[in-house]
Amino acid sequence: MGTESKDNTRFGVHGGQYMPETLMNAVIELEEGYNRLKNDPDFQKELKELFNNYAGRPSNLYFAERMTNDLGGAKIYLKREDLNHTGSHKINNVLGQALLAKKMGKTRLIAETGAGQHGVATATAAALMDMECVIFMGKVDTERQALNVYRMKLLGADVIPVTSGTATLKDAVSEAMREWTNRMHDTHYCLGSVMGPHPFPTIVRDFQSVISKEIKEQILEAEGRLPDAVLACVGGGSNAIGAFYNFLEDEGVRLIGCEAAGRGIDTKDTAATIATGRLGIFHGMKSYFCQDEFGQIAPVYSISAGLDYPGIGPEHAWLHDTGRAEYVPVTDGEAVEAFEYLSRTEGIIPAIESAHAVAHALKIAPSMDKDKIIVINISGRGDKDCAAVARYRGEDIHE
């Protein structure tokens, strides 16, 4: 389904290329490179080999029987992106972009990271493909995700702590963009989500759409029919768009994005963009952003470093406008409870990001009929979050 409007840089009014002139030729070069390679059978074959033999795809679609029985409503399946190499869905996009960059003659990858999952995935791909790698990470996040910082360094990447602004994900994106304006001849900016200027939202979505392609095949095999709802957490929105994309035309499948409400959408400590933001222009795109009355970007908050971002990808903004997807807020408290629930019930520790989607399933599954089917995208594993959740529960543990 062509979700783009006539202007191929946009999804409805969202998207575009609000970038410094210095970077325009770089994004045009990227678009041309991608258009040249995306339908090239050799490129696709190479990517598929990386997906299957390196990242461990396809990821399982697991029937969560104990959770289903416990909730007493809809059947629940978990799409296990947490089982991918490096522990999250981020590797899908990164392998795609790194291969693309390499074919375009680039020798250096730069990236932003929030929780560290995208940074780790990028550092991994750089190691595999023998490329230089520099990761920008908010100073606050380097502290709450210290283990991931070490992993990136171990993989050979330079990690630059970003101290400007709120020293979190949005500032890491800004700093990576600044670095790209400084050096683009040999450097590819491996953006980690379906955001930023065109063509990034489209490229990242295409590489992540393998998630819904597999879900569709797997659920048809297991159940002989499509699911009634697909749930995924949304920060920038890459795992969600990946889980939604191949269901966009299947109107009977509800698509539900779960935003980080932090301490609640009626407080300032929230990152729920659809619930509390409004239309704006930032980080290369037009979309919804948390901002004040003068358009200053809000310092957002979530327990999850990966969802702690004041905007949302333009395709999600458009899916919200058209009503094709729903976006719901989930608080820190609800996410932590879901984090603990899934660990206890299924023996699966989800990333605190993914726990936002699990939390919403806990709300809706019990009142659904037993013949209904829910798929939750478990976008990453939660080992990285154990210390933070312990702190949230008042327990001080050291990694």
Add this chain to the structure above:
Amino acid sequence: MSNIYKAFEKNKAFIAFITAGYPDIETSKKIIKSAADAGADIIEIGIPFSDPTAEGPVIQGANEVALEAGITTDKVFEMVEELRRDIDIPLCFMTYANVVFSYGNGKEDFLERCCKVGIDGIILPDVPFEEKKEFDETCEKYGIDLISLIAPTSEGRISMIAKEAKGFIYVVSSLGVTGVRNEITTDIGSMVRLVKDSTDTPCAVGFGISRPEQASKMAHLSDGAIVGSAIIKIISEAGDAAPEKVYDYVKEMSDAVHATD
């Protein structure tokens, strides 16, 4: 013919960038006045933005301090309204797309107010040629020049950009973000020649300029020089003496640029 265009007629132009509300609103009013008195031909007034992605650390820092000190877009408009009683030279705003887009009911409100307070042009570093159509009709309606930028990487895009440029063309001297540089290695002369092939709109070079001889050299290669980070640095170091220090600096720089052929 716009006031900005006219500012280049007499001699090469010196353009000073000053962050509004830095270090506080009152001092920054005095600083802007000083720069005008000292001979600046155009002043770019930066409306602070929370996340200025085209700026280096110096101007980023000024944005943070100014926002902390309570500057808002409305207060910048009030400032300019007051300054206009004493300042005749063209004034431009330099800010980010969202500040314009999210003001009041949108860009129309912003640009109408620009017109009322006497702003001549606007520079939006995150609005390239591909996105300018969203803003330029409204700019035209209110007589505001939407300034186009060209960069060392623009190459084949220069003529397309130059043909539609208004006011002046901001020639970005170097890769990267704003900030003082020891050396500018880009071949500015050939960038400017490409512009001149397509338009009479004047060109001024910015990014990295801090010394009079650099400014003079850039003005010689084009029609003017733009200085930002060096001025902000002086303000950050001068404390209460900032208006006088900026006066002395702008005098020295604009004299050097005006003497350039």
